[in-house]
Amino acid sequence: MSFGLRLYIDFIVFLFGAVAGSFFNVCIHRMPLGQSIVNPPSHCPKCNERIRWHDNIPLVSFLVLRGKCRHCGAPISPRYLFIELLTASLFLAVWLKYEMSWLAPIYWVLVGGLIVATFIDFEHYIIPNEITYGGIVAGLALSLVYPPLQGVEEAGRSLLLSLLGAFTGGATLLLIALVGEKLFKKEAMGMGDVKFIAGIGAFLGWQASFFAIFASSLVGGIVGLVLVMTSRKGWGSRLPYGPYIALGALLWIFFGREFLDWYFNFLTG
Structure with missing residues (x-):
């Protein structure tokens, strides 16, 4: 496998981990409250406005929005960004150790x-x-x-x-x-x-x-x-x-x- 292809696959794995981390954030917030992790779609807990797809891009949206809801300006916990980054990093680390398996x-x-x-x-x-x-x-x-x-x-x-x-x-x-x-x-x-x-x-x-x-x-x-x-x-x-x-x-x-x-x-x- 060429270095370029390996780097591309590693990048895809990192992105997949970030997406998974975004889903884990939903689980962490909703499971203790007895809420469905599927319905309703992601929304601001302060103003209940639905979060649009472009405001829900892992790692990127938090930085673009500067950690605040686009609609009401309520602060978004930095935990969301941290978990996305943590999951992406761990998924990549696991892949690098056990790749091709x-x-x-x-x-x-x-x-x-x-x-x-x-x-x-x-x-x-x-x-x-x-x-x-x-x-x-x-x-x-x-x-x-x-x-x-x-x-x-x-x-x-x-x-x-x-x-x-x-x-x-x-x-x-x-x-x-x-x-x-x-x-x-x-x-x-x-x-x-x-x-x-x-x-x-x-x-x-x-x-x-x-x-x-x-x-x-x-x-x-x-x-x-x-x-x-x-x-x-x-x-x-x-x-x-x-x-x-x-x-x-x-x-x-x-x-x-x-x-x-x-x-x-x-x-x-």
């Missing part, structure tokens, strides 16, 4: 769920069932259809590995939640987090489940400690856990194989 578009599905869940959890402290149950079903189905997702060739074995990943991830985090509830006499984490890690396990397998739990606990603990030390949060304050699980899953997507190689080399000396 069906793993890339499959991981795009997972990355989309991670992004939507992260920003909903940040704002509302929930992860909708559409994301968690949808992730479990999608992970199982895609593992059956494309066994290399689980690193094998047989569809039946791939499905079993996907089920194992969902079960071990969900069961482990559920056990941690129950122990935490006993120790602290209050809910340690929501069931949304448990179902969320189960969905990740269905996509990535049991090793990824354990890695995501470990990484999320480590990063979440550090962030929580920093927030307490800077007086932004008090001990026992509520923190969303889903974003750190999502970060752990992303780290696995990009560096999971390298981590396993390092770990086995460490064990064997």
Whole structure:
């Protein structure tokens, strides 16, 4: 493949990611409110005017409109631009790592769920069932259809590995939640987090489940400690856990194989 063609394909992937990010913004805004993500068409939440296509171009329209509604001048959250840029960048990064493989578009599905869940959890402290149950079903189905997702060739074995990943991830985090509830006499984490890690396990397998739990606990603990030390949060304050699980899953997507190689080399000396 020539350099020019490769660059063109990469650019198309980046644009596709930006378009997907625009859709994820709709999901993030509407899902917690129980609204349809299809109807009505995009509109300003302040004046309810429908957003025309030329004001809804990913990345471009926000900059052209200077972050304001064309009709009423209400400010548009910079989060919309950020998520479009984030999604475009992650889609491109996944493509560059797994190009010429069906793993890339499959991981795009997972990355989309991670992004939507992260920003909903940040704002509302929930992860909708559409994301968690949808992730479990999608992970199982895609593992059956494309066994290399689980690193094998047989569809039946791939499905079993996907089920194992969902079960071990969900069961482990559920056990941690129950122990935490006993120790602290209050809910340690929501069931949304448990179902969320189960969905990740269905996509990535049991090793990824354990890695995501470990990484999320480590990063979440550090962030929580920093927030307490800077007086932004008090001990026992509520923190969303889903974003750190999502970060752990992303780290696995990009560096999971390298981590396993390092770990086995460490064990064997």
